[in-house]
Amino acid sequence: MRSEREMYDLILGYAERDPNVRGVILNGSRADPARRLDAFRDYDIVYLVTDVAPYKEGDISSAFGEMLVMQRTDESELYQEHYPRMACYLMQFADGSRMDLTIARVEDYHGYCFDDRLSMVLLDKDGFLPTLPAPADVSYGVGRPSPRLFQECRNEFWWTAPYVSKGLWRGQLLYAQHILEECTRPMLRLMLAWQLGGEEGFPVYPGKAGDRLEERLPPEVWRRYLSTYAPCEKDALFRALLAACELFTQASERAGKALGYGWEDHWDTAVPQFMTETQRDLAALPLSPSWDGELRRQMEAHGRKERAT
Secondary structure, three states: OOOHHHHHHHHHHHHHHOOOEEEEEEEOHHHOOOOOOOOOOOEEEEEEEOOOHHHHHOOOHHHHOOEEEEEEOOEEOOOOEEOOOEEEEEEEEOOOOEEEEEEEEHHHHHHHHHOOOOEEEEEEOOOOOOOOOOOOHHHHOEOOOOHHHHHHHHHHHHHHHHHHHHHHHHOOHHHHHHHHHHHHHHHHHHHHHHHHHHHHOOOEOOOHHHHHHHHOOOHHHHHHHHOOOOOOOHHHHHHHHHHHHHHHHHHHHHHHHHHOOOOOOOHHHHHHHHHHHHHHHHHOOOOOOOHHHHHHHHHHHHHHHHHHO
16 A cells, blocks of 8 residues: 555645646545544545546546546436536545545635635645635534434434334334434434533534544443444344433433433333334234225225226
8 A cells, every 4th residue: 555655745746747736635534633544544635726627528547546446426327416517536546545536626615625624735836725724623523402403303313213113013124224224323323422512522523423432432331332233133123222212311311411401202211112012012913904904905906896897
């Protein structure tokens, strides 16, 4: 794998040789002085150019090394993306290095400088770029919630949890796993971050997928959080769901106390009880024709009669 110095020499060397490139900005974790870097950290680079067209119509990826796989996310039929004012090369090199290269118009510099506080100017040929504040991770922090946002998080957690239970009862394990991971879990992570912020101070930096919560949560709480992950198997998933419910309840109580927020709902007790009872009671129902099944048969019979006439 190429060294950091080799990568920056390559990135800036190309920019220096290309008269169309007038400025270079570094975004993301490599601009964070407090972040422990490793060889697999992406190089998030922005080239500011006078004309984007050559980079959209051509392919400059070969200038940066042997490619393992590349994506062009400025033009995608799969995701229906079309960004005429920029080109974007996501490049995974064969040696393990990775660079996400955005090529944008000079006049669009403002967003690339200020939307992410982890930003540094690496090259400014014309002195047109502003002096940026010192890089800071504030763009990725979780701040203090309003009382309404706090309650909406609770509502979303308890609204989506029964969908997981329903999927398990139906035998739709992939559906249940999907809802748990994509809908219910983000609310649990957010509440844990608010608990930490209320007790220790905001902002809180959970990290991608919440991996940085391990640094601040008590070891026992972190172990309980890990227990909310499970293989795609019915009993294991239901145990993980109930563990998530218990942890969310306790995090809500601690966060609410620290933030001075209360609530009048009873979801913390009613929803887990509902899910547990329905899992047990519905599983015991006899496999006799239901009203729903009878109605479906009547509708099918009616359809056959209509076609016959």
